[in-house]
Amino acid sequence: DKYGVYFILDEIQTGFGRTGKIFAAEHENIVPDILCVAKSLGGGVMPVGAFVTTAEIWDKAYGGMDKALLHTSTFGGNTLATAAAIAVMNELVEKDLAANAAEQGEYLLGRLQELAEKYDMIKEVRGRGLLIGLEFREPEAGILDKISGGRASKLSKDYLAAMVAGALLNDHGIITAYTLNNPNVIRFEPPLIITREEIDYLIEALEKIFSESPSIFRMTMKSARTIIGNIFRKKD
Structure with missing residues (x-):
């Protein structure tokens, strides 16, 4: 007006x-x-x-x-x-599914915040309801980055979220995806009927991924092994 x-x-x-x-x-x-x-x-x-x-x-x-x-x-x-x-x-x-989204979303946001306080690779958790983004921090240049001629930083910037999403799918059967405007952000959009138990399963899966691969190097190696293993299984 x-x-x-x-x-x-x-x-x-x-x-x-x-x-x-x-x-x-x-x-x-x-x-x-x-x-x-x-x-x-x-x-x-x-x-x-x-x-x-x-x-x-x-x-x-x-x-x-x-x-x-x-x-x-x-x-x-x-x-x-x-x-x-x-x-x-x-x-x-x-069924007032919007109210459930608000309640469960608040719980999910809180659980993700707990992970962010524990793991430095997580830069920020943000969202509203059951539309939540988990952004990863770009690591500072180190020895690995120098050895690789800057490829390690590029790998983290472009593929870290994708590697986490891949681990969630391959190892835990959870479908997620990185956002199109920022490949370093994983977007969580679970069904509006999601339960606390299912959210806890997601958090446990992320906890396992981060604890087993606390660095970009380890996560890269784990992803590479998974890809190679899948290739050989297809050949068989």
Whole structure:
């Protein structure tokens, strides 16, 4: 209203309980003019995306016959996808999954903070609800870095989070991924129905990984052994 432009908010990744509220905008008491949603809207079983807006904006964009087909999509309005989206929203509200995300997210954040205080390789833990990032510290240049001509530092900067994610998957069956804007950050986005016991299992897995490979060198060697072992198993 102040600047005479529409405020469009992207909640494709943060929407539907992920941050402890139905929408992340609620934390800041923000009401957008247009809200983009997808991903969780399908409950993990159906690809679906949508946008929510006011009646006034909708009428301006699509209100007349000359505008009704202004924006079309081959698979838009798919009945199976919309039915799945309605079921997801009903489940989210009836079981108050956003509240569980807030509660379990606070617990997970606290457990990760404990690891950060124990292991220097962890630079920062941050997040809200069940959208949490674990950032790794870039090690100071040492003898290994000098010997490798700077490759050790580059390896840490570009692949440390990926190596931890690989260890979580290969050794503990936990799926995570590093963020696209920072390869040194692992993103934790567990299901909104996660339990304390499952969070403890994740923490135990991370504890085991960090204690067995407290340095970038050891983690690199362990990852290399895993990769080589997988190659030979495929050949067999």
